[in-house]
Amino acid sequence: MSALTTRLRGKSELGIAALLGILGAVVLWDGLHLQTTFSQTDPVGPRTMPIIVAGILLVCAVLLAVNVLRGGSGEAEEGEDVDLTHPSDWRTLLPLVGAFVLNIVLIDVVGWVISGALMFYISVWALGSRRYVRDALISLALSLATFYGFYLGLGIPLPAGPLEGVL
Amino acid sequence: MSVVVGYIPTPEGEAALERAIREARSGGTLLVVVNTSRGDALVDQRFIQQQQAENLARRLEAEGVEHLLLQPLRGHDPAEEVLEAAREHHADLVVIGLRRRSPVGKLILGSTAQRILLQAEAPVLAVKA
Amino acid sequence: METLNLLMQGFATAATPMNLLFALVGVVLGTAVGVLPGIGPAMAVALLLPVTYNLEPTSAFIMFAGIYYGGMYGGSTTSILLNTPGESATVITAIEGHKMAKAGRAAQALATAAIGSFVAGTIGTALLVAFAPLVVKFAVSLGAPTYLAIMVLALIAVTAVLGSSKLRGFASLGIGLAIGLIGLDPVSGQQRLIFGQPLLIDGLDIVVVAVAIFAVGEALWTAAHLRRKPMSTIPVGRPWMGRQDWKRSWKPWLRGTAYGFPFGALPAGGAEIPTFLSYITEKKLSKHPEEFGHGAIEGVAGPEAANNASAAGTLTPMLALGLPTNATAAVMLAAFIQFGIQPGPLLFEKEPDLVWALIASLFIGNTLLLLVNLPLAPMWAKLLRLPRPYLYAGILFFATLGAYAVNLQAFDLVILLVLGSLGFAMRRYGLPVLPLIIGLILGPRAEEQLRQSLQLSGGEISGLWSEPLAIVIYCIVVVVLLLPLIIALVRKARGGRPSTLEEVTMGATPEAAEHHAVHRSAGTRNPQDTENATENKEKV
Structure with a gap:
């Protein structure tokens, strides 16, 4: 347990990966519930795009999780009036x-x-x-x-x- | 025992500093220079930067007074910081600079100087630029 | 000839007193947001979108154009006087310009930046006039498969080229595409991602999303990390230049323009690379290379011109193809959608009055900027003393007001807060926001083109590459995606020689930044001497 918590400390970015994963799952679930009746005028149907988007989100979620666990982290955004030396206030x-x-x-x-x-x-x-x-x-x-x-x-x-x- | 002066790089601030140096030298006491900003704007010309601070230190050294430059940035009012420095260093004199202000200008803003005058425990010397 | 006539008509529309007033308001507002910390042109346009609901679209866009150009001008002012580049495109300006200002040449730095911006903006807009109709003429002959390819290229390029982490860029893109799905499917009329919430049926209002991501997210992010130590600006009088300064500035202006425009017009070309390139070029060509890093006027003139020319370049794909390549262009496209105007190649045909008035107003706005701002530089510097509680509370106040005014329902404010928090989290964890907005805008349009393509081919997937140009563009997409891999391989083969681009980014600026650091540490020990040394070099 303690080994796990130490490993997870400072990895709050995993939350973003989780968020992406959930979002991807929701988009996929919603997309699969759409009815598709094949028609000559719309062979692509309403499901294709949600499935593509869900794919992007899920792949990103997995890769981001791997990246974070391997020690990667996103750079917080700089700005004219931003001082990153202290944590979020x-x-x-x-x-x-x-x-x-x-x-x-x-x-x-x-x-x-x-x-x-x-x-x-x-x-x-x-x-x-x-x-x-x-x-x-x-x-x-x-x-x-x-x-x-x-x-x-x-x-x-x-x-x-x-x-x-x-x- | 010390002399505490609220300093800003303006004519009234300079006048106050000059007078404070004289007082500290004649009394042979520590001179505490307080330069602060509420830090609520990106730019505050009254807060002196490193370069100016070094020049100030050199000048005080040349004058031969024992000194201390405080630049607290705690989001407090300048008046509060001067008062606190006076308490902490057991000031026997607080020196502040005053701008000649029109009666109307006085109405609009509660001034830092006024607060120090009213609340300081030590005698306050107000110098006009 | 026809173009010229249309442009003249545009001037006639843009020069009415009312529209001139809007241009002036835009220019002043744009400069102000450029100067103010924590707020930029994209945010300003987003905040103004709801206010412009009931305006004539032409007037609104004239104002937005002023904000766009004005924002750039204001940004260079703070870079020079304060050494805080608000965006990566003004990093270079900050390096040389601030050095000039410290050496007592703030007036000249501001002048060369302002006049250079004017020259570059005017030439850039002229290039826009020349090229946009050509692009349109070419574009209207293209079919759905090619459009789809172009959109895919734009999405991938913005995501993969900008920002430090591709992975996080794609994550952001995915979120934007997902938000774009919400609502009724335009073809089959089925509900997507609505979850029985009737207020979602029309999709998320693009204005609300833009305000949430750009204004609320940014304000919360900055509020959580406020700089506590105030800075001081370098006092400055009215900007002016001597004969020598003119002589040293005019060529960098032209060269900067030549770099800036094409890069701005490319998807994801942006303003950053041309400013770096311009800086390197000027350093190489200068007769005073030793001044670089200590305040060389060429190092302000060139990059500033490149920056502004790229802004004009950005408008070419935006107006001609409906492709946004930066945040401000994306928000302006959102504005087109809000006004019910379909962006894309047909824009020039369907809304010629609007388009040409907008372009004419760019010329007008540019001139106004110069006339209004050259004498006002000291006043703009004072704006930096605005207490930030008012600034950031004001941003949140107007964001709320704008998002609420769209539909007068509190539900939009819930969306605003949720997406604002998302914007905060994205900034915290290094997810760029631009792919999200561009994905949101282009996603639905790309889906439309995808469906049209396959409809034409009767469901055959090969319909996607049925046009030769589409194949070429997909090849470019592959190259863009694989570029870092290729560069790495080439470098390995050559034995670790850095690429030109890296030379630019790694070589030039950090070197100058190092100067900065060295200068500063030397300054701690004996500031007076170093300062004098710089000044002497300045006068050589």
Whole structure:
């Protein structure tokens, strides 16, 4: 057991191989369930492409797993504002994702102005800003501006939620 | 015992540093230079780079004061870092530089200087550029 | 002659006050995203897609073209002033340009980059005008088997040539193709990968996928690895060049253009290789080879021109064949699909107004870039001080807004988050995102061509190579796939001599980078002296 865990340590990339494998299996399963009636107008049928794609995914999954177990690893992406010397900062990431999820849950209930402002506010906080008043004003201004911009400028009515009639 | 100075490479920062050097030399105490950034932008001209830091060190050496350059990057407010350095090094004087600001400008931003003035335990000397 | 008439009509469309305004907005926005860290032209166009829903397609594309060219301009500005190349194509610019800036010649570096970009962009666009109709004329005579072959080539080339790991490239391609399968099969009308979820029947909105992968994935990735130590830019005034600088710049501009355009037009040619080649050439031809690595103006002028010419080159296959070869072109193709315009060789025939207005706007945008930005360089440098909480929160905010506005359903946001997390994971584990997007865009079209090919041949598999050109292209595909193997064999046979390309990538830049490192370590010991030494060399 312990030998296995040591071997698997730092091999989180196997998760990607697993993901590819699952995806490939799903595509294959779905593709094989399609009905094909041979017709002169469409000899290829709807199944061929899914089977090809599933093949690519499954082969990649296997090769990637082998590659990782042999010590290969993908290079994390560099960027102007990216510092790879420290690991992923979950204390920034989790609140960001939280803000995103909150927005998904709230947007149809309380409308864009409130949920959008809330999302921006929490995101700004998660990213390290601590100017609470200024951030709140900016969040509100941004969501109001986009609401009216989309409504008046583009003719897209974003949901107003309980503020319906006020805005 | 020490003199703590908040330093940025601007006229007001230079004025503060100059005064702090004089104070440290006359008192024969340690000079703690704090140069920091919240690090929330890709570029912060107030944070001095290696080259400037070396020049600064050489200059302080030439002045003959015992010194310490702190460049903490913990995402804290500059005021917080100066205050903390003052506590840690038992400062008997904190020197800061002030920009001449219009009354309107003062309204918009809560200034670093104001926070240090209000919260420092040691006497604070505010130098105008 | 006919081309010229069409182009003139294009100018007439593009030069209306409204469209000029869109070009200006695009150019300014493009430069801004080029300058800002963590956001590039592909992301900017993706974020703007939903906003342009109700616009005239022509105006939208005029704006996108401005963003594309402007992004490149902004990227070179940061490379020179900050030494942070945002993409591999500006690595070279950063090497020489930043050295120039440190030696007090930032104004000249910026000027040669800007004017070189203008020259290369204008010539490149002229080449586009000349070649695209020829390609179209040739392409409309081709049948489905050849198209299929071309698409396979594009998919394989992007996957196998770019990026450091082919395996991870193909994994990404597979994911993109799988996403492209979701929805109703266009021929038989059967549901694929829908799992009883009615919201998936129309397939994933390509806008949502592009925003998720380029904006959400990138913002989350950067947010998790923020650089904590701030940098400082080199102060600069208005860019200008002296007579000597002009004399040393104009030939590299032209040579860079000559490298850039053809590479940009090739699938997976990209901007990286021509910038390297241009750099090597200039170093060889220069009368001051000793300045290279210390801030030679030719080393900025050539690669910058190559970079911009390749951008124009990229648009040739995109407009003439509907083939995207880089991220921005891919997102622009997604925009065509969003507007219900079928990309491909028939584009010139069916939407001549749009195409020629777009091309004319490239000339206009290029000129605007020069006029607007040459005086504004110091202002752009200030943009780098924008606190990043606002920047990245803003990207997420607008990504959400855009994805939601497409259909006004929260379900799209779930997709956005799921695919955004996928984008994050891909960046974490080194899977390139470009094959995914290109697979998503080209996958369904390749399937269509595949079915047509075999329909024509009555189900005979040999229908795939029934056209001679298709055979040639499949041969190229095989060569592309086997190239690394061939190179390895040749090298073994020759006894370990590095190939030219490796000489370029291994030889040139690391050498310069070494200079950099040496310079820096020397700087720690006695910075003043080394700095002076560089400056002296500069003035020789």
